[in-house]
Amino acid sequence: MASPSENLRFDLGIIASWIEPGSRVLDLGCGRGDLLAFLKKSKQIQGTGIEQDKEKAAACIERGLSVLQGDIKDEVVDYPDDAFDVVILSQTLQQVFQPDELIKSLSRIGKQVIVSFPNFSHYSIRLQLLFRGQAPKNPQLPYSWYDTPNIRVITLADFRHFARDVGYTIVKECSINTHDQERKGRIVSIFSNLRATYGIFLIEKNKI
Numbered sequence: 001m002a003s004p005s006e007n008l009r010f011d012l013g014i015i016a017s018w019i020e021p022g023s024r025v026l027d028l029g030c031g032r033g034d035l036l037a038f039l040k041k042s043k044q045i046q047g048t049g050i051e052q053d054k055e056k057a058a059a060c061i062e063r064g065l066s067v068l069q070g071d072i073k074d075e076v077v078d079y080p081d082d083a084f085d086v087v088i089l090s091q092t093l094q095q096v097f098q099p100d101e102l103i104k105s106l107s108r109i110g111k112q113v114i115v116s117f118p119n120f121s122h123y124s125i126r127l128q129l130l131f132r133g134q135a136p137k138n139p140q141l142p143y144s145w146y147d148t149p150n151i152r153v154i155t156l157a158d159f160r161h162f163a164r165d166v167g168y169t170i171v172k173e174c175s176i177n178t179h180d181q182e183r184k185g186r187i188v189s190i191f192s193n194l195r196a197t198y199g200i201f202l203i204e205k206n207k208i
Contacts (some may be wrong), residue, residue, distance in 0.1 A: 004198065007034075008034055008035065008038055009034070009103060009168060009178070009182045009183060009196055010176060010178045010182060010183060010184055010185035011091070011116055011176060011178065011181075011185070011200060012034065012035045012090065012159065014040075014174050014176065014187075014200055015035065015088060015116070015170060015200060016035060016039055016043075016113055016128060017037070017088065017163065018032070018086075018114065018202055019043055019045065019086060020043070020045055020085070021041070021043040021045070022044055022045065022046075023043070023045050023046070023085040023086055023124060024045070024046045024083070024084045024085045024086075025039060025045045025046065025048070025084060025085065025086050025087075025088065026047075026048050026049070026050070026076075026079075026083075026084045026086075026087045026088065026110060026170055027045045027047065027048070027049040027050075027088045027090070028047030028049070028050050028072045028073065028087065028088060028089045028090075028092065028108070029050070029051060029052070029090065029091070029092040030050065030051050030056075030065075031051065031053075031056050031058070031125055032056050032059045032060060032063075033059065033060035033063050033065045033091070035088070035124070036047060036049050036060070036065050036067075037120075038064055040180055045081050047065070047066065047070070047155070048064060048066045048067070048076045048084075049066070050067070050068045050069075050070060050072055050076070051066070051067055051068075051069060052069070052070065052071055052072070053069075054069055056070045057069035063090070064208040072096070072102070073096070073097075073098075073101075073102055073105070074090075076102075076105050076106065076109060077105065079109040080109070081109065082109070082111055083109045084109055084110040084111070085109070085110065085111050085112065085161065086110055086112050086113070086114060087107075087110030087112075087113045087114070088113075088114045088146070089102075089103075089107060089112070089113065089114070089115050090108065090115075090116045091116055091117075091118070091198075093115055093116075093117045093118075093154060094117050094118060094126055094152055094153065094154055099152070102135070102164070102192060103115070103166075103168075103187060103203075105206065107168070107205045111204065112202055112203065112204045113198065113202050114201070114202050114203075115200075115203065116198055116199065116200040116201070117144070117154050117158070117159070117198065117199060118141050118154075118197065118198055119154070119156050119175070119193070119196050119197055119198060119199050120153035120154055120155050121155035121156065121157065121193050121194065122194070122196065122197055123194050123195065125141070126194075134182070144177070153158075155193060156168070156175060156192055156193045156196060156199040157193045159199060160173075163201070163203055165176060167205065167206045168203040168204065168205060168206060169203060169204050169205075169206055170191060170195070170201055170202070170203055171202045171203060171204055172201070172202040173199070173201050173202070174187060174199075174200045175187065175188040175189070175192035175193075175195075175196035175199055175200075176196055176197065176198050176199075176200065177195070177196060177197050177198075178197055178198065
């Protein structure tokens, strides 16, 4: 019999493994609530989500999840400092205006922040740029330049430099490759900036 975590996307399974039982969790861009539902059942978290898509937010509520429908950057402003143990921003950072300001807000309301995003420096993207000279596409970045919701490109190396320069400690980091509609995957440990399709980072503000 498959374990419950096998029903999650591979990246969400890794994120779930980083969450301590009983934690207060905010999942931003929570989709239909797969991660929240799993964490509530398996780790008894106190979970809340924010989802902009009305249909997906309604699906979460139908599952008995506490989810707000709205824009992430607007909704997080109302939370008090340290309202959550962990705030999750999964595969959304590349679609956010002023991501530095958003992460600053998230580190205010959460003791730790988990961020994941497609890695734009994957070798398949580099080869497309080199040989075709066109905006690249792959299963993780499937859009054309004119219809993409992504407003920026991020590499694993970029995010590491960002964390260092802006004042965050990277507590954990995992580089992965996914396939089979992202249900299966593997961890990449060698030349991750070249070979990984996604990066997952657990960060916290540097203590003064």
